[in-house]
Amino acid sequence: MPTHSIFNYAVEPIRQWKEGMNADAALRDFMKRHPQFPQPGREKLIRAVFAYFRWMHWLEKDRLPEQIEAASVIQAKFTSDPRSIKDQTLAARAVPEWVWPELDFGPEPEGEARKFAWLRSLQKTPPLWLRARPGTAPALAKTLGHCTPATDPLGPDALHYTGAADLYRSTPFEAGAFEIQDLASQIVGTICAPQPGETWWDACAGEGGKSLHLADQMQNKGTLWCSDRSIRRLDNLKRRFSRAKLFNYRLAPWEKPDALPTRTKFDGILVDAPCSGVGTWARNPDARWTTTLKDVQELATVQLQLLNKVAGSLKPGGRLVYAVCTITRSETTAVAAAFSAAHPELEPLALTASPAADNPPSAVRDPYSLTLWPQEHNANGMFIAAWRLR
Numbered sequence: 001m002p003t004h005s006i007f008n009y010a011v012e013p014i015r016q017w018k019e020g021m022n023a024d025a026a027l028r029d030f031m032k033r034h035p036q037f038p039q040p041g042r043e044k045l046i047r048a049v050f051a052y053f054r055w056m057h058w059l060e061k062d063r064l065p066e067q068i069e070a071a072s073v074i075q076a077k078f079t080s081d082p083r084s085i086k087d088q089t090l091a092a093r094a095v096p097e098w099v100w101p102e103l104d105f106g107p108e109p110e111g112e113a114r115k116f117a118w119l120r121s122l123q124k125t126p127p128l129w130l131r132a133r134p135g136t137a138p139a140l141a142k143t144l145g146h147c148t149p150a151t152d153p154l155g156p157d158a159l160h161y162t163g164a165a166d167l168y169r170s171t172p173f174e175a176g177a178f179e180i181q182d183l184a185s186q187i188v189g190t191i192c193a194p195q196p197g198e199t200w201w202d203a204c205a206g207e208g209g210k211s212l213h214l215a216d217q218m219q220n221k222g223t224l225w226c227s228d229r230s231i232r233r234l235d236n237l238k239r240r241f242s243r244a245k246l247f248n249y250r251l252a253p254w255e256k257p258d259a260l261p262t263r264t265k266f267d268g269i270l271v272d273a274p275c276s277g278v279g280t281w282a283r284n285p286d287a288r289w290t291t292t293l294k295d296v297q298e299l300a301t302v303q304l305q306l307l308n309k310v311a312g313s314l315k316p317g318g319r320l321v322y323a324v325c326t327i328t329r330s331e332t333t334a335v336a337a338a339f340s341a342a343h344p345e346l347e348p349l350a351l352t353a354s355p356a357a358d359n360p361p362s363a364v365r366d367p368y369s370l371t372l373w374p375q376e377h378n379a380n381g382m383f384i385a386a387w388r389l390r
């Protein structure tokens with residue numbers, strides 16, 4: 001058991017963050033160095049560290065342990081009464097100033113309300129979403145307990161988990177019965193909708209969160225090519241595919257940035273591009289204080305380059321899906337518009353909004369993209385656009 005308070009332990013990862021490590025990595029490092037730290041204590045520690053980053057600009061005390069404790073007090077107060085903090089105070093302190101011109105909350109007067117609802121969603125502990133294997137969500141919910149199915153038809157296998165079990169060590173997880181995957185990411189996979197027997201390419205596959213979903217929808221038939229420039233991430237992808245007993249994939253490491261990793265032509269390509277992650281600021285609150293406008297601008301260039309590189313790999317009639325877990329204009333609508341302008345051979349596809357995302361209503365919404373807002377989905381923010389080769 002911990003010999004001193006959680007707030008004293010939380011100092012360690014926060015100090016590492018101040019030295020340049022991201023909070024997730026610092027927490028993983030803490031857990032490795034303290035293997036005996038009990039499970040309930042681990043969760044409290046994670047909550048205390050993240051509360052510190054959410055409420056950082058409210059803290060007046062000098063000593064770090066006292067600041068961390070004060071942040072947890074504000075978090076508890078906000079959770080029981082979200083109106084305990086004024087809208088304008090949230091706007092001034094919860095996010096960095098540079099982000100405002102990058103966000104589009106839609107027409108007034110609803111835009112202003114949407115802005116404050118977004119800020120409030122960032123200050124809450126985010127939900128934990130699971131993706132059950134296709135069609136098995138009701139049975140999995142029964143096995144695990146504490147699960148509520150998503151109401152969004154674009155997340156047909158999504159379950160909101162509110163229990164306290166360490167799911168990574170549960171028998172159903174080890175048997176490949178589910179993945180821990182945010183609802184917004186699941187919606188990306190649903191929109192891709194690859195069919196059994198098709199050939200798809202997940203060009204930024206990373207550790208395979210979305211690749212697994214695509215392969216599952218293909219029912220182990222056809223081929224999903226998985227690329228990434230990180231071999232370490234692709235190694236994890238391999239492990240996850242093996243746990244899920246999915247074999248309809250091929251690895252194609254993207255080693256030379258200027259050369260395509262394959263000459264194959266595809267029925268569909270997903271570019272789940274590297275991005276600033278502003279859509280994950282509830283889940284990764286420390287990133288608000290390290291991400292810069294320069295990052296947003298540089299990543300927007302990378303995103304457009306990636307789309308331009310893969311565009312020639314579609315079969316006629318093939319679909320290209322662009323996704324980023326951010327909501328900044330530069331990385332979303334601006335990238336999609338620049339790409340559309342440069343590729344008249346590609347027809348932008350209308351995306352039907354899910355009920356929660358149909359805000360602003362379709363009458364004023366750009367029908368050729370989908371912005372999933374955290375406050376409307378109780379999930380990460382995400383932007384999706386799609387094209388078809390004419």
Ligand SMILES: C[S@@+](CC[C@H](N)C(=O)[O-])C[C@H]1O[C@@H](n2cnc3c(N)ncnc32)[C@H](O)[C@@H]1O
Pocket residue numbers: 185203204205206207208209210211227228229230233254257272273274275302306
């Ligand atoms: C948003 S993450 C992908 C997450 C993954 N699709 C998932 O659902 O788990 C973006 C990925 O793009 C990869 N990446 C970054 N720059 C790249 C590039 N120029 N070419 C290919 N992959 C790149 C990163 O290594 C990272 O794994």
